[in-house]
Amino acid sequence: MPELPEVETVRRGLERVLRDARFAHVEVRRPDLRFAFPVRFAERLAGSAIVDLTRRAKYILASLDTGETLIMHLGMTGRFLIEEAQGRTTPGSYVYAHGANTTHDHVVFHMRSGTRITYNDARRFGFMLLTPTHELSSHPVLRALGPEPLDVQFSAAYLAGRAAQKNVNLKTLLMDQRIVAGLGNIYVSEALHRARLSPGRPASTLADGKGRPLARAHALVAAVKNVLGDAIAAGGSTLRDYRQADGSSGGFQDTFLVYDREGERCTRTGCSGRLRRAVHAGRATFFCPVCQR
DNA sequence: ACTGTACCCTGTAGGC
DNA sequence: TGCCTACAGGGTACAG
Numbered sequence: 435m436p437e438l439p440e441v442e443t444v445r446r447g448l449e450r451v452l453r454d455a456r457f458a459h460v461e462v463r464r465p466d467l468r469f470a471f472p473v474r475f476a477e478r479l480a481g482s483a484i485v486d487l488t489r490r491a492k493y494i495l496a497s498l499d500t501g502e503t504l505i506m507h508l509g510m511t512g513r514f515l516i517e518e519a520q521g522r523t524t525p526g527s528y529v530y531a532h533g534a535n536t537t538h539d540h541v542v543f544h545m546r547s548g549t550r551i552t553y554n555d556a557r558r559f560g561f562m563l564l565t566p567t568h569e570l571s572s573h574p575v576l577r578a579l580g581p582e583p584l585d586v587q588f589s590a591a592y593l594a595g596r597a598a599q600k601n602v603n604l605k606t607l608l609m610d611q612r613i614v615a616g617l618g619n620i621y622v623s624e625a626l627h628r629a630r631l632s633p634g635r636p637a638s639t640l641a642d643g644k645g646r647p648l649a650r651a652h653a654l655v656a657a658v659k660n661v662l663g664d665a666i667a668a669g670g671s672t673l674r675d676y677r678q679a680d681g682s683s684g685g686f687q688d689t690f691l692v693y694d695r696e697g698e699r700c701t702r703t704g705c706s707g708r709l710r711r712a713v714h715a716g717r718a719t720f721f722c723p724v725c726q727r
Numbered sequence: 728a729c730t731g732t733a734c735c736c737t738g739t740a741g742g743c
Numbered sequence: 744t745g746c747c748t749a750c751a752g753g754g755t756a757c758a759g
Contacts, residue, residue, distance in 0.1 A: 436752055468735075468754085492753075510752055511737080538737085557736045559753055575754090602730075611754080618752055673752070716732065718750085 436508040438583065438616030439665035439686065441492045444514060449487045451516055451549045452496065456483040461542040468509060468561040478502065478564055479543075491579050491615035495570070503567045505575065509559025511538075519548030579615040583658050588614055590640075590655045594647035597637040604640075605633035605714040608658070620671065620693045621661055623720045627692045627702075628657035632726045633712065633719045664689070692720040700725060 436444070460476040472478065478500070486497040496504040506512075541553040541562065553560075565573045580596075581587040596613050607613055608622045617625070626633050631650055640651040665671060668685035691701055696711040700722035707724025 440752075507753080509736095509754080556738065557751090557753095559735070600729090606730085609753095620752065671752080715730090717753095 436492060436510075436512065437618030437621050437671075438489075438492060439621070439662055439668075440670035441494060441508060441616075442489055442666050443670040444508070445487060445489045445494050447516065448494065448514060448551070451518065451545070451547070451551065452484045452543075453487050454483065454485070455549070456546045457481065458544045458546045460544065463540050463542075467540060467555060467558045468507075469563065471562060472564040475562070475564065479504065490576060491582070491611060492618070493576065497567055501567055502564050503570050505561075505563040505565060505570075505573065506553075507560050507562075507575070509555060509557060509561070511557045512553065512555040512560030515539075515552040515554065517550045517552070578612050580611060580613045581615065583614050583616055583662055588655065588658070590647035590651040593655055594641035594651040595645050597651075598641040598645040600637045602637050603634045603714060604631055604637050604654070605717075605719050607637040609715060609717065614658070616662075617658065619717050619719075620690070621658075621665065623693050624690060625654065625657040625661045627721060627726060628661055629654040630726055632723070633714055633721050635727070692722065695720060 457479045458481075460479045462471055462476050465471065479498070482498040482500045482502075484496045485499050486495075488495045488497070492507060494506040494508075496506070498504060536552075536554070538556045538558075539552050539554050540558070543551040543553075545551070553562075563573075563575070571577065581592065593614070597607055600607060602610075604626060605622055608617050608625065609619070623633070629650070631654055640648060640654065642648055665686040668689070670685065671687040671690070672685065673687055692709055695709045698709050700707040700709055702722065702725050705722060705725040707722040709720060709722055712719045712721070
């Protein structure tokens, strides 16, 4: 599930019930996820209020009135179930498919409002950390992150400058969270297709000899921003066993043009190339070898 | 300093 | 049916 558009969709779903809300108590059902929970984790949350709920890259950040910030990452399979006091679920959050499996419910936030929020994560690649809010930007998981891809700071000039001396391909470049933060395997494939650039193309070819952006750098940055914007507007992508809380299936996955479409025909107007699958940096990449160069 | 690979963990799909 | 392998939206630790 969770690349930037999915994390942003989850954040928005959580914001409705968490912002200005107060934790009553917190259940922690195992000692760790990817990392151990912070010492006295439940006690440090209990009684505190969430004053702001933001996102940085694929991290959800809950700023608390205690001076600490709760850092949450969904890993590959992390999701939240929101149950409001009247037993309704909240549209925009991700919940289980029919036949809820509670085997991997690891954390439950009980809010004073009566709302209950359950964190479920089968593979446990997600995690929750606490850090003093004034040290947030220097926290190890956040300090090295590149700019947000939807921020003006993520420009053709920036990307070309970072790519100029690099000896990696475009797929690997865009997957590197230190270069640009929040892209993942799906949206990198989709953005490269929109920009008509091959995932295997050397990243250094985004720049001229002086590190200035070539046209393909402008095309790539625009494609990244467009695909993320479209995906957020669609409520993210829902794959496999995920559903949105209102029962409608997620949205953007129906518009994937290359992801998981190996062997199909390219749908770009005037192109009928056969989509291929390759592996870059250990992850599957999907692309059209005809129109992406 | 960089770059590629193995690995963390569980569930599922597909081949036999 | 069952068993086995490969693979999955992410990130990190290590080896070269």
